Amino acid sequence: DFETSIEFSWAPLLVELKKGPENKRVLHLDLIEENARYWRGVDVLVFDSAHWWTHSDQWSSWDYYMEGKSLYKTMNPMIAYQKGLTTWAKWVDLNIDPRKTRVIFRSVSPRHNRQNGWRCYNQKTPLKFFSHPHVPEQVVVLKGVLKRMSFPVYLHDVTMMSAFRRDAHPSVYRRALNQAQRQHPREFSSDCSHWCLPGVPDIWNEMLSAMI
Numbered sequence: 001d002f003e004t005s006i007e008f009s010w011a012p013l014l015v016e017l018k019k020g021p022e023n024k025r026v027l028h029l030d031l032i033e034e035n036a037r038y039w040r041g042v043d044v045l046v047f048d049s050a051h052w053w054t055h056s057d058q059w060s061s062w063d064y065y066m067e068g069k070s071l072y073k074t075m076n077p078m079i080a081y082q083k084g085l086t087t088w089a090k091w092v093d094l095n096i097d098p099r100k101t102r103v104i105f106r107s108v109s110p111r112h113n114r115q116n117g118w119r120c121y122n123q124k125t126p127l128k129f130f131s132h133p134h135v136p137e138q139v140v141v142l143k144g145v146l147k148r149m150s151f152p153v154y155l156h157d158v159t160m161m162s163a164f165r166r167d168a169h170p171s172v173y174r175r176a177l178n179q180a181q182r183q184h185p186r187e188f189s190s191d192c193s194h195w196c197l198p199g200v201p202d203i204w205n206e207m208l209s210a211m212i
Contacts, residue, residue, distance in 0.1 A: 007042075009034040012052040015084045017062060026071070027062035029083040032091050042101055044155075044212055047088070050108035050138040051193055053081040078137050085145040092151050104211055105146065106156040106204070108138040110163040111193035120192065121171045126164040135159070154211050158204050168197035 013027060016034045020026040039045055052061060054077050065072040065080055092103060139159055146153050162168075169193045172181070195201055 007038070009035065012049060013061065013084060014049045014088045014117075015049070020064065020066075024063040025061065026064045026066050027080075027084075029065055029067045029080060030087050032087050035039070036091050036095070036152075040095065042202065044102045044104065045096070045209045046104045046106065046208065048106040049085070049088075051111070053077050053084070053138070063066045071166050073176065078141055081138060082141045082145065085142060089145050089151075090154070093149055096151060098152055102154050103151060104154045106144065106208075108136055109160045109193055109195060110136065120166045120169050121168045124144060126166060156207060156211060158207070161203070162195060162200050163195070165195070165200050166192075168195045168200045170194055170196045173197065192200065 014035065016028045016031040018026050018028060055061060056077075063073075063076050064107070067083065074209060096103060136159060139157075143155070144154060173196055
């Protein structure tokens with residue numbers, strides 16, 4: 001009806017992740033064109049990158065970081081995140097025309113202790129941790145990078161507002177359960193970095209629609 005097409009480009013780290021010697025995975029903090037080639041000539045670009053940068057050990061997507069010709073086995077994840085975002089920011093500043101394309105960056109989805117996730121089911125009050133203003137490190141880094149850009153990027157900040165709905169994780173809703181199974185939520189992971197119940201993702205979309 002609106003002659004609109006929506007495309008999804010999988011690049012959770014924004015910068016390039018490649019196979020190196022001995023089949024090792026190398027995250028190139030200063031390379032982005034391989035992913036960015038899909039971002040040209042678009043009316044609205046919506047970016048989202050945060051959680052994957054904090055994955056560690058067996059959950060990490062890379063074995064090494066690389067910047068220029070320097071290879072690093074370890075690096076503070078927030079420094080790496082800042083470097084990756086800075087590469088993205090430079091690309092946007094140089095390649096996107098603000099008269100033709102609107103750029104939106106969604107902030108990090110809030111998360112908390114997965115081990116205590118089962119306690120989120122059917123809760124009606126926010127976590128005490130979020131009873132006072134709290135800004136995750138990823139949001140601090142993101143705001144710092146956006147502030148230094150010449151391109152006017154819109155920040156879609158969903159972090160704090162989503163944190164108040166700790167009942168909205170997938171938990172027992174990830175698959176069909178009978179009433180008896182729902183009485184033992186300890187047996188199910190809440191997946192406390194994702195949100196599925198009506199209200200949370202809906203308002204994200206309402207905000208995005210208003211920005212567009």
